[in-house]
Amino acid sequence: MKFETLAIHAGAEVDPATGAVTPPIHLSTTFERAPDGSYPHGYVYTRSGNPNRAALERLLTVLEGGAAAAAFASGSAAAGAILRSLHPGDHVIAPDDMYHGIQKLLKQVLIPWGLAVNFVDLADLAAFEAALRETTRLVWLETPSNPLLKITDIAAVTALAHQAGARVVCDNTWTPPPLQPVFRYGADLVLHATTKYLAGHSDVLGGVVVAREDDTFFERIRAIQHHEGAVPSPFDCWLALRGIKTLPYRLRGHSENAAKVAASLAAHPRVKAVHYPGLASHPGHEIARRQMSQFGGMLSCQVHGGEAAAMAVAAKVRLFTRATSLGGVESLIEHRASIEGPESRTPRDLLRLSVGLEHPDDLIADLAQALG
Numbered sequence: 001m002k003f004e005t006l007a008i009h010a011g012a013e014v015d016p017a018t019g020a021v022t023p024p025i026h027l028s029t030t031f032e033r034a035p036d037g038s039y040p041h042g043y044v045y046t047r048s049g050n051p052n053r054a055a056l057e058r059l060l061t062v063l064e065g066g067a068a069a070a071a072f073a074s075g076s077a078a079a080g081a082i083l084r085s086l087h088p089g090d091h092v093i094a095p096d097d098m099y100h101g102i103q104k105l106l107k108q109v110l111i112p113w114g115l116a117v118n119f120v121d122l123a124d125l126a127a128f129e130a131a132l133r134e135t136t137r138l139v140w141l142e143t144p145s146n147p148l149l150k151i152t153d154i155a156a157v158t159a160l161a162h163q164a165g166a167r168v169v170c171d172n173t174w175t176p177p178p179l180q181p182v183f184r185y186g187a188d189l190v191l192h193a194t195t196k197y198l199a200g201h202s203d204v205l206g207g208v209v210v211a212r213e214d215d216t217f218f219e220r221i222r223a224i225q226h227h228e229g230a231v232p233s234p235f236d237c238w239l240a241l242r243g244i245k246t247l248p249y250r251l252r253g254h255s256e257n258a259a260k261v262a263a264s265l266a267a268h269p270r271v272k273a274v275h276y277p278g279l280a281s282h283p284g285h286e287i288a289r290r291q292m293s294q295f296g297g298m299l300s301c302q303v304h305g306g307e308a309a310a311m312a313v314a315a316k317v318r319l320f321t322r323a324t325s326l327g328g329v330e331s332l333i334e335h336r337a338s339i340e341g342p343e344s345r346t347p348r349d350l351l352r353l354s355v356g357l358e359h360p361d362d363l364i365a366d367l368a369q370a371l372g
């Protein structure tokens with residue numbers, strides 16, 4: 001079946017007990033055993049398994065074309081479970097431009113725990129190859145990168161990583177299915193913050209790991225999910241499932257709007273640079289065209305006049321909301337360096353935009369009045 005159909009039907013069936021078309025929310029923490037001690041419905045205790053979470057995991061497995069999925073209470077908890085499925089002493093290669101929360105998770109928690117990590121420009125294949133070591137066990141990809149939208153050639157990096165004996169995980173939070181089917185390019189794991197496009201309405205925190213193969217490495221991720229219990233609540237799973245039903249249509253709108261906003265910013269005299277892989281001028285455009293079916297709703301731009309000018313634009317918008325996060329129906333704008341903190345390498349004149357589903361003409365007009 002096609003993606004639009006799967007998004008609506010792969011995680012849901014009419015409730016056999018009541019005929020309810022929308023699934024019930026199963027709040028029970030515990031499930032009854034049969035007289036012989038077995039669990040006839042397959043559920044024991046909600047930390048290890050819950051019907052709403054199982055439905056979400058099933059749906060995301062189908063949508064990514066993987067073998068299994070594990071849902072977590074946040075994208076960061078999902079990332080932590082992947083990284084701690086490695087062993088102290090293992091080497092990880094991560095992008096030099098990546099979601100700052102996971103960069104901080106690596107620097108403040110996982111490097112002290114024992115991982116060795118190199119942050120490398122993964123738009124540069126030679127730099128990646130030079131960073132590989134005998135102990136490299138995991139390559140972390142985020143393409144387009146955050147917030148500079150650099151593009152990594154997933155198939156090329158994955159081929160080299162596999163030769164070196166390393167797994168590849170793609171943080172696909174900015175590129176939910178069907179935008180970038182990374183298992184087709186050989187990647188081993190996909191991470192999503194369901195917080196963003198999947199749930200899509202800025203009202204749920206969640207994460208998921210999808211595995212191409214249900215192997216021993218994924219068993220370790222499952223064990224962390226089960227034993228540490230950073231699992232999403234049944235209601236959060238229900239909200240994520242509801243959001244995903246409209247995902248394909250939302251992604252089309254986000255991508256179309258972002259392309260129009262990017263083109264208008266690129267033509268504005270007060271804008272120094274626009275970072276959007278859909279623009280033919282983007283250095284990663286050709287690779288992006290090969291591995292992405294749409295270019296997504298995220299972009300960033302740099303304005304003339306430095307940090308003060310960027311802050312002034314963010315101060316003047318009326319329709320865009322000044323807030324962090326992304327992937328909701330409403331458009332957001334953010335001065336990224338100041339949220340990333342003092343050690344941020346993000347240019348001080350950069351604004352990151354999550355382009356929402358308002359009419360693009362209204363968004364373009366708002367940015368034009370804010371730029372002056």
Ligand SMILES: *Cc1c(COP(=O)(O)O)cnc(C)c1O
Binds near residue numbers: 074195205
């Ligand atoms: C938001 C985000 C995360 C982390 O998700 P949380 O649910 O906030 O923990 C990870 N990666 C990317 C690219 C994100 O945008």
